[in-house]
Amino acid sequence: MFPWLAFGHMLPFLDLSRRLAARGHAVAFVSTPRNIARLPSVPPHLSGRLRFVPLPMPRVDGLPEGAESTADVPPGEDGLLKMAMDGLSAPLAAFLADAVAAGRRPDWIVHDFCHHWVPPIADEHKVPCAVFEIVLAGLVAFMGSRGAHTAHPRTTLEDFTVAPGWYPFPSTVAYRRHEAGWLAGTFRPNASGVPDIHRFWQMNERCRLAIYRSCDEVEPGMLALLTDLFQKPSIPAGVLLPPPDLGGDDGGVRPDVLRWLDDQPAKSVIYVALGSEAPVTLKNLHELALGLELAGVRFLWALRTPGGMSDSGTGADDRGVLPDGFEERTRGRGMVETGWVPQVRALAHGAVAAFLTHCGWGSTVESFAFGHPLVMLPFVVDQPLVARTMAEKGVGVEVARDEADGSFDRDGVAAAVRLVMVDGEGKVLASNAKKLQEVLADQERQERYIDDVVKHLRRYHICVL
Incomplete structure (x- = not known):
């Protein structure tokens, strides 16, 4: 499991990791040392199956000392952080090579939206990749595939204020003009030198399947659209609700x-x-x-x-x-x-x-x-x-x-x-x-979504082999 360097991404990845470990799967959660130190601890009964793998954070000129997540840099200034993340390619390749050499070839690498360089590394070791999208599934559909953009190009801010031309159903869900600059900005290079939309497209084109923190009860029809749009399975993991036991450990002092x-x-x-x-x-x-x-x-x-x-x-x-x-x-x-x-x-x-x-x-x-x-x-x-x-x-x-x-x-x-x-x-x-x-809140239904994710990972791993 290899999330983007933001806690809004790392925490859902950790949640999915725990649920997979609870089903008996061994999970290696990959991030940088300071991020791992700031994550919640793993329940003792899962510690034998869920381990953290720290990769050294590369130094990048202009990135604040000790910055390893978006929480450590001003909002919108994450281009240098993406450059640093790109520098994790060599440590990840070394970790993967060592694992394969030791007879512990991973069955899958599950990565995030901007890890466009992970699938080529994984391919060298015949390890399939899946992307876990922790955002609204509708955002991924709204961004669209490279082919969809070729058929329905968007060149002005106004183009992002209406539903995309590739939607097969009517929708009023779109950006307003003052919001559209963010999405238009993904088409331009940032401090990392790579436009976010290119990361997104390359990653989606190279991964075997996509997992979404969503379900049809929240976004009806969206997972089917994504499967058609990217020509690969789009699997709902459910919404990963917080656990029902919220008693918490206050150490004797209630907040x-x-x-x-x-x-x-x-x-x-x-x-x-x-x-x-x-x-x-x-x-x-x-x-x-x-x-x-x-x-x-x-x-x-x-x-x-x-x-x-x-x-x-x-x-x-x-x-x-x-x-x-x-x-x-x-x-x-x-x-x-x-x-x-x-x-x-x-x-x-x-x-x-x-x-x-x-x-x-x-x-x-x-x-x-x-x-x-x-x-x-x-x-x-x-x-x-x-x-x-x-x-x-x-x-x-x-x-x-x-x-x-x-x-x-x-x-x-x-x-x-x-x-x-x-x-x-x-x-x-x-x-x-x-x-x-x-x-x-139907816990059984939500757990079935995770079971279905596991079934797809098993099925498509066999197809790869």
């Missing part, structure tokens, strides 16, 4: 955020979290804060300031990014936590009624487990498509944004929060979210 939630009425709090890598600005955070204040509802905000965010130095209190007096004015009904928040346990708490999210696929999946309606504030990558997909399903509403530049204000935040938490429409969203939870 402050959970104790605060304990004191709130049932279904009265909106949980707010934009992740740690969303490209937010100081103005974004101010408008979000003032919108929460204006909405007048209870909130728990897991505030993590992304690295590299510029601070104008005006209007911020001692917390650095909050408007002057914000915490004083909202004391009693709001809590801002700048440290670590056990997100799954917060979402599971009975006081939480809704989730204000950036629509990262991992966070969105976590919300599925608890049937929360969403207030959506997407920024980049698959987040806008996740937001449109969830809106189509009737489980969330987006914060209104300026169509030209993507800006939003406190009034838009307050309106979206009140719609979900106070207005009658929020009850409809909550009901739809609960129905989706009931479908996805």
Whole structure:
């Protein structure tokens, strides 16, 4: 298992690794030393079948000292990290050669979206490759194959604001103009020298099959489209919901955020979290804060300031990014936590009624487990498509944004929060979210998806041999 150097990728890869190890398969999880050190520990009963393999992180001029993941560099500045990752090709080749020489030839290498150089190395040792796509499957379909782009070229930003020409069904899920620059940017070389779309196409053309963190219950028809689009099996792994046992080990001390939630009425709090890598600005955070204040509802905000965010130095209190007096004015009904928040346990708490999210696929999946309606504030990558997909399903509403530049204000935040938490429409969203939870919380069905992944890996490995 070889994920991209981002925790939003490493954690789902580790989750899939655990599920495969629990079925008796030996798994080697490959990453860099500092990333491995920051990952959750493996349960003792799986430690004999799941091992970590650290590869030395190459030094790259301009990459901050000790940077080994996207969490260590400013948002959007991951080109040098991709260059460093490309430098892992020699250590990976050596590890694979040693394994083969020792009679431990891997049955598969499961890699990520940008590892275009892995299949040629694997081919030298007759080891098949599969890609594990941890993003919304709809993003992969929206990006399309090389052949699809040849038949339906996209040359302007407006081309990305409508469904692709290769979709065989009608769809309103697309980027808005202010969001389309991200996808258009994948066609241009970054600091690594290789455009992301070229990595994506080469990787998809060389791998034997694709595994998706999705299923037909969430994205009906999308897996069939992907199989046709890339001319190889597209296998759903299910959504990899968090485990049902959320008791956690507090070491005898219950986290402050959970104790605060304990004191709130049932279904009265909106949980707010934009992740740690969303490209937010100081103005974004101010408008979000003032919108929460204006909405007048209870909130728990897991505030993590992304690295590299510029601070104008005006209007911020001692917390650095909050408007002057914000915490004083909202004391009693709001809590801002700048440290670590056990997100799954917060979402599971009975006081939480809704989730204000950036629509990262991992966070969105976590919300599925608890049937929360969403207030959506997407920024980049698959987040806008996740937001449109969830809106189509009737489980969330987006914060209104300026169509030209993507800006939003406190009034838009307050309106979206009140719609979900106070207005009658929020009850409809909550009901739809609960129905989706009931479908996805079928543990037996989700486990069957993993079993089906194993069956495909066995079947196609035999075909390769």
